[in-house]
Amino acid sequence: MSGDVALRADAVTRRFGHFTAVSDVSMEVGHGEVVGLLGANGAGKTTLMRMLLGLLPVSDGAVTMLGGPPNRERRRRVGYVPQNLGLYRDLTLAENLDFVAETYGTAVPSLPDDLLPYAKVLVGSMPLGAQRQAAFVAALSHGPELVLLDEPTSGVDALARARLWDTIRAQSDEGVGVLVTTHYMQEAQQCDRLLLMSHGELVAQGSEADVVGDTRALSVRTDDWSATFAALNAAGVPVILDGRAVRVADTDPAQVRSILDGAGIEGTVEAVPATIEERMLVLARA
Amino acid sequence: MTFGVEDVSVTFGDTTALRDVTIEVPAGTVVAVVGGDGAGKTTLLRTLVREASPDAGRVSAPAKAELGFLPASSGSWAALTVAQNLDFAAGAYGLTGAARDERRSELLAAADLTAAKDRLASQLSGGMRRKLGFLMAIVHRPGLVVLDEPSTGVDPVSRVDLWRLIAQEAASGAAVIMSTTYLDEAERAGHLVVLDGGEVLVQGSYDEVRATFSGTVTSASTPVREAWSWRRGHDRHEYWPDDDASADREVVAPDLEDIVIALSLVRRLAGVSA
Numbered sequence: 414m415s416g417d418v419a420l421r422a423d424a425v426t427r428r429f430g431h432f433t434a435v436s437d438v439s440m441e442v443g444h445g446e447v448v449g450l451l452g453a454n455g456a457g458k459t460t461l462m463r464m465l466l467g468l469l470p471v472s473d474g475a476v477t478m479l480g481g482p483p484n485r486e487r488r489r490r491v492g493y494v495p496q497n498l499g500l501y502r503d504l505t506l507a508e509n510l511d512f513v514a515e516t517y518g519t520a521v522p523s524l525p526d527d528l529l530p531y532a533k534v535l536v537g538s539m540p541l542g543a544q545r546q547a548a549f550v551a552a553l554s555h556g557p558e559l560v561l562l563d564e565p566t567s568g569v570d571a572l573a574r575a576r577l578w579d580t581i582r583a584q585s586d587e588g589v590g591v592l593v594t595t596h597y598m599q600e601a602q603q604c605d606r607l608l609l610m611s612h613g614e615l616v617a618q619g620s621e622a623d624v625v626g627d628t629r630a631l632s633v634r635t636d637d638w639s640a641t642f643a644a645l646n647a648a649g650v651p652v653i654l655d656g657r658a659v660r661v662a663d664t665d666p667a668q669v670r671s672i673l674d675g676a677g678i679e680g681t682v683e684a685v686p687a688t689i690e691e692r693m694l695v696l697a698r699a
Numbered sequence: 700m701t702f703g704v705e706d707v708s709v710t711f712g713d714t715t716a717l718r719d720v721t722i723e724v725p726a727g728t729v730v731a732v733v734g735g736d737g738a739g740k741t742t743l744l745r746t747l748v749r750e751a752s753p754d755a756g757r758v759s760a761p762a763k764a765e766l767g768f769l770p771a772s773s774g775s776w777a778a779l780t781v782a783q784n785l786d787f788a789a790g791a792y793g794l795t796g797a798a799r800d801e802r803r804s805e806l807l808a809a810a811d812l813t814a815a816k817d818r819l820a821s822q823l824s825g826g827m828r829r830k831l832g833f834l835m836a837i838v839h840r841p842g843l844v845v846l847d848e849p850s851t852g853v854d855p856v857s858r859v860d861l862w863r864l865i866a867q868e869a870a871s872g873a874a875v876i877m878s879t880t881y882l883d884e885a886e887r888a889g890h891l892v893v894l895d896g897g898e899v900l901v902q903g904s905y906d907e908v909r910a911t912f913s914g915t916v917t918s919a920s921t922p923v924r925e926a927w928s929w930r931r932g933h934d935r936h937e938y939w940p941d942d943d944a945s946a947d948r949e950v951v952a953p954d955l956e957d958i959v960i961a962l963s964l965v966r967r968l969a970g971v972s973a
Contacts, residue, residue: 598883654887
């Protein structure tokens with residue numbers, strides 16, 4: 414391993430004309446650490462990711478990848494699984510892996526047992542869970558020291574997702590730094606540390622509790638969730654259906670009670686810890 | 700009015716896509732169908748809107764004019780503007796003139812798409828495009844709303860917004876059924892259905908699902924029985940269907956993720972001694 418961390422951004426900014434897509438972001442991914450990058454559309458995740466990989470020049474600041482500025486030589490030591498998986502759907506699994514081995518000049522990776530039946534199957538005809546597993550095999554075959562994953566487990570069932578996380582953890586246990594961008598809260602909870610971006614800035618980092626910060630939510634329970642939901646929605650507060658109750662993010666309990674009173678609805682209003690999604694919702698509305 | 704399917708099985712050639720599935724979709728409720736790729740979610744929804752015919756069982760759904768369906772693929776026309784897409788869908792249900800204009804304004808405002816009404820659908824973000832598809836599915840105020848993965852690939856803030864629109868339909872009295880790969884969305888539905896390999900693994904409200912789940916889930920860095928364990932962060936959770944967990948294990952309160960994985964393991968490992 415090279416350098417003290419696998420990946421670091423120091424006060425990185427990217428401007429497009431008068432628009433600042435990423436503003437003064439500093440972050441790092443340690444060796445053996447799994448870091449989750451969260452943010453709504455337009456928060457700047459993709460622009461940051463492209464700068465971290467050296468695919469887009471920074472306007473200000475510096476990126477250090479595996480001990481130096483990102484370049485072709487260092488990118489060879491990075492594994493990347495894009496959201497669309499980066500496999501050729503019209504080639505068989507074996508042909509895809511031959512291609513990857515040729516590209517990196519490494520030995521053709523051996524298939525895990527559960528992928529063996531698919532060796533001669535076109536990737537486009539494989540079940541999605543198997544395709545995702547295959548994309549991991551391909552991206553990890555050259556022994557990367559840093560791995561970037563874009564929504565690595567979307568679309569697969571809970572058990573398949575847990576199995577894919579075994580593969581990710583096997584990498585971090587070997588000292589590989591892993592950066593995961595995700596929209597998926599269950600995926601975020603698998604990470605060691607989270608980064609939250611909004612409007613181009615890094616607004617929070619740390620554990621789930623750190624990222625939620627002091628955002629509060631209210632749980633509203635009444636006999637009639639639909640009337641409650643309709644009244645709160647009409648009043649324009651950020652209301653979310655929650656089973657047969659509703660939640661309201663970042664709103665004064667007195668305001669919620671007065672909306673309920675106005676609609677002639679009785680019920681309880683209880684302060685509860687907010688979720689990461691609710692924090693993101695509050696940031697987006699700010 | 701309650702819609703749904705009863706003892707439905709659907710086969711495609713040698714493949715059984717659904718086996719003996721019974722699901723009720725009452726008016727005023729959001730039913731969330733959760734499962735991975737190949738679980739049978741799309742087949743179930745297509746059966747309900749009569750785009751797939753069951754080999755056995757009964758389907759209870761209203762006539763076409765009372766059905767709203769958002770397919771998993773886009774649901775809107777890329778070369779039309781937002782307003783043109785909505786008007787086209789409205790026209791297909793015979794909604795024209797002032798009534799159509801009023802409905803269009805109302806829907807665009809509710810979805811926060813008024814400012815985007817003259818943009819081509821191809822130029823919308825993923826979240827906005829799914830919202831448009833949803834509006835097109837409900838433009839004629841259907842009694843049964845069927846949504847195939849409305850939120851897949853949509854960012855969390857747009858998902859909350861979509862979820863608000865969907866809940867509003869149920870609050871106004873529609874029966875709503877939607878598929879999702881997000882367990883947290885299923886947790887928030889009034890009724891959730893977990894599909895696995897074409898069969899119902901479990902269904903009910905989240906509280907009911909938790910209450911009926913039996914067995915013990917433990918957490919430790921190293922499991923006793925690898926095959927019955929799964930990863931949660933640095934630790935592994937492990938399922939003991941017969942409540943016979945080793946005494947040294949820390950017992951955890953299972954969340955929906957744990958329950959779904961535990962029941963999936965039972966289905967796959969049935970007959971294998973624990």
